[in-house]
Amino acid sequence: MRIIPRVLFGICLVLLAVSACSSSSALPDEKSELPTVVVTYSVLGNIVEQLVGDAATVTTLIPDGQDPHEFEPSAKDIESLNNANIVVSNGLDFEEGLEETLNNVKTAGVNVFMAGDHITVRELSEDEHDHGAFDPHLWLSPAAMLEMLPELSKAIGAAIGADLSVQLETLSAELTALDTQIQEKIGGVKCELVSGHDEMGYFADRYGCEVIGAVIPSLSTTSESSAGELADLKAEIETHGVPAIFTGLGTSPAVAEQLASELGVKAVTLSTHFLDSAATYQEFMMRMTNQIAEALG
Incomplete structure (x- = not known):
């Protein structure tokens, strides 16, 4: 008569083990x-x-x-x-x-x-x-x-x-x-922007900046700038006394750096189209804002 409880106990252990295995194996499927x-x-x-x-x-x-x-x-x-x-x-x-x-x-x-x-x-x-x-x-x-x-x-x-x-x-x-x-960060600087291409319009409109021009005067990085357009941009930068050119996606570093060198201003690379090392959108935006404020300040 004592054998039956032992047998039942053994069966219960087997059932519990099977149940546990089934539950754990279901987790990847649920995911x-x-x-x-x-x-x-x-x-x-x-x-x-x-x-x-x-x-x-x-x-x-x-x-x-x-x-x-x-x-x-x-x-x-x-x-x-x-x-x-x-x-x-x-x-x-x-x-x-x-x-x-x-x-x-x-x-x-x-x-x-x-x-x-x-x-x-x-x-x-x-x-x-x-x-x-x-x-x-x-x-x-x-x-x-x-x-x-x-x-x-x-x-x-x-x-x-x-x-x-x-x-x-x-x-x-x-x-x-x-x-x-x-708003607080940009409010402390004279915000005149020269960008790689025409990408800063929403930022400028929201935070009271003026877009002076772009190395590629187009909304798309697939376009190119002519010698005449670069000459016009150079004149605008000189007129406004803009201290930095912000470049990034789709902009030739050589063109931007040559332009900056001729004008005696900084060429600053901004990540405007993807997160890069930023963990969140919030971090991405503040990193870009801090770069702009530092370069223009």
């Missing part, structure tokens, strides 16, 4: 079954990551260091886009090499959120209409990102079946604080 959000570039991708938290897997399509203006998707990239619960892109002709693919993905039934459709877009003057009617560099203003955030939260929440209201409130407060920090 792989998370909904997916594909974002075109890292700056916008980090905003999405902060908004989504652990409710979805967020993938950035364009690697840091590659020009979003020129990036073209691989077959694997196209597969990722087609398998996403929602795709988040900048729009406004920013991801030029992705436009056809994004249209195809949208036609196939994938949710595609265009950030540029949900902000007050900066319209261009007549002489700026070389690359579309609107400026795509919206992420360089936290106020623009803040304006877009509620609709982004709504779209992603619906696509992945999650309530993102808590994250929305937290991120909105952080972007509001970031906007104030930038």
Whole structure:
């Protein structure tokens, strides 16, 4: 009669072990079954990551260091886009090499959120209409990102079946604080900007800066500057006494450095299109702001 309890005890131990193994083996499956959000570039991708938290897997399509203006998707990239619960892109002709693919993905039934459709877009003057009617560099203003955030939260929440209201409130407060920090930092300098290409419009409009010109006088890095345009820029820099030229993505370092050397001003490299070493969008924006303030101060 004493054998039965021992047998039952042994059976229970086996069942518990099997149950434990089953539970642990289910964890990777649960993770792989998370909904997916594909974002075109890292700056916008980090905003999405902060908004989504652990409710979805967020993938950035364009690697840091590659020009979003020129990036073209691989077959694997196209597969990722087609398998996403929602795709988040900048729009406004920013991801030029992705436009056809994004249209195809949208036609196939994938949710595609265009950030540029949900902000007050900066319209261009007549002489700026070389690359579309609107400026795509919206992420360089936290106020623009803040304006877009509620609709982004709504779209992603619906696509992945999650309530993102808590994250929305937290991120909105952080972007509001970031906007104030930038205003205070830039308010202490004479903010006249010469950039690599025409990328600083949203930043300038928001923080009271004047854009003097650009090494590449175009919204796209795929354009080039003529000798006459560089001569005009040199004259403007001399007239305004601008102490620094800010260069980066798509700008020839040799051209910018030669121009800076001829004028006796600084050539400062800014990361304006991807996070690089910055951990968050907030850190990315403050790093850029501090560089600008230091160079102009």
